[in-house]
Amino acid sequence: MATFLFKTEPSEFSYADLAAKKTARWDGVSNPTALIHLRTAAAGDQVLIYHTGAEKAVVGLAQVARAAYEDPARPGRNDRGEPKFAVVDLKAVKPANTPVPLATLKADPRFKDFALIKLSRLSVMPVPHELTGILNKLAGW
DNA sequence: GCCAACGTTGGC
């Protein structure tokens, strides 16, 4: 089972919105690098939800309810013949007991090479196995 | 195919 981190701007769609809906389609990912990661998401994978903007913290846990599929709202193929835009369905699992601020991760040398810090504009990224345990512990779920 | 100009994201 893989683990991902998905970013969202909470004023657009927050973890609370996902929790209220229980399950929601995660759409709107357009960045090619983010889409490469999103296409590898399989049902059952763990997803850490991170809020950008004023909060800048990992705030909740979700699970992939449906593996990556073509975004029905944005049909089209890329140059590799794949659907150009992928989406997944997410199911809310639980909020963090302790949200994990970006500042905490920046201060921790173990996260030095993590994409959240290194590639600040990437919105979908895998979480390396050695970091998932640390993050789970910090979030307290 | 290169690159300058422009647009966007997200941390500060």
Added chain:
DNA sequence: GCCAACGTTGGC
């Protein structure tokens, strides 16, 4: 509000 880091677009 600013700006660094990327992406994208379009003229050549």
